[in-house]
Amino acid sequence: MRSLFHKTIGFCLLGLAVVSCQDKDDPNYQYMPDMYESVGYETYGEYKVFEKGQEAKLPVEGSVARGWLPYDYENNPQGYADAKANLTNPLPYTQDNLAEGRALYTIYCAVCHGDKGAGKGILVEREKILGVPSYDDAGRAITEGSVYHVMYYGINNMGSYAAQTSIKERWQIDHYVMSLKGQLEGKPEREYVEEGDVQKNLLPSRADANLYEDAGDVNSESSNENNQTESQE
Numbered sequence: 440m441r442s443l444f445h446k447t448i449g450f451c452l453l454g455l456a457v458v459s460c461q462d463k464d465d466p467n468y469q470y471m472p473d474m475y476e477s478v479g480y481e482t483y484g485e486y487k488v489f490e491k492g493q494e495a496k497l498p499v500e501g502s503v504a505r506g507w508l509p510y511d512y513e514n515n516p517q518g519y520a521d522a523k524a525n526l527t528n529p530l531p532y533t534q535d536n537l538a539e540g541r542a543l544y545t546i547y548c549a550v551c552h553g554d555k556g557a558g559k560g561i562l563v564e565r566e567k568i569l570g571v572p573s574y575d576d577a578g579r580a581i582t583e584g585s586v587y588h589v590m591y592y593g594i595n596n597m598g599s600y601a602a603q604t605s606i607k608e609r610w611q612i613d614h615y616v617m618s619l620k621g622q623l624e625g626k627p628e629r630e631y632v633e634e635g636d637v638q639k640n641l642l643p644s645r646a647d648a649n650l651y652e653d654a655g656d657v658n659s660e661s662s663n664e665n666n667q668t669e670s671q672e
């Protein structure tokens with residue numbers, strides 16, 4: 440009886456010793472380790488064979504993400520001046536593009552610039568923001584290129600709209616802003632062109648832009664024969 444008691448205690452201690460050695464953070468016995476630990480490199484794993492021990496590599500310098508193409512004008516006074524002088528709207532001036540531009544303008548710009556573009560948006564009326572110019576401000580003499588440029592980078596108190604809008608949307612807004620400017624200056628309405636007339640690359644500066652045919656809205660509307668190249672700057 441006594442020895443059975445001792446044996447039981449001894450057995451329990453032994454069991455405890457075995458169980459307590461187990462590390463909770465580690466898998467227990469692995470009968471087929473290959474199934475737990477893959478032979479291949481894990482996507483974000485750390486391995487000595489790689490530079491800086493990091494499996495995930497940075498994209499090669501100069502890589503261009505899908506759906507995005509670089510904008511060639513820099514965010515400085517020179518870039519602004521170049522865009523103002525040289526960059527033109529590649530979208531045809533159709534009724535559809537203008538209507539889209541108007542809708543987007545009302546969403547993004549009208550709070551400050553006002554529905555007519557005279558710089559009297561609701562935030563200006565409530566004095567939440569100051570210094571919003573009218574689009575016919577002679578001193579600024581905005582152009583298609585400068586409007587695109589300030590939407591891309593922002594200017595002083597005005598933020599950038601590059602994250603909220605696509606390339607095509609910005610050009611649509613651009614058409615609408617220029618039409619507001621024309622109205623403020625009392626110019627006659629610009630005539631619409633028919634859809635499909637002139638169609639240029641949305642990013643005229645890229646000679647190889649049609650390499651990226653699947654680049655979202657960038658090229659979806661331009662057919663190949665119209666993908667002519669232009670030299671800008």
Ligand code: HEC
Nearest residue numbers: 547548551570571572579581585586589594595596597600
């Ligand atoms: C938060 C208010 C606000 C919003 C929203 C806003 N702007 Fe502006 N915008 C300004 C201010 C302020 C300036 C004057 C900046 C400066 O000091 O030059 C300005 C200036 C401009 C100019 C003149 C820039 C130049 O070349 O001198 C244009 C064009 C313009 N905005 C277009 C737009 C468009 C298009 C949108 C919508 C996508 C927009 N803005 C949205 C506040 C705003």
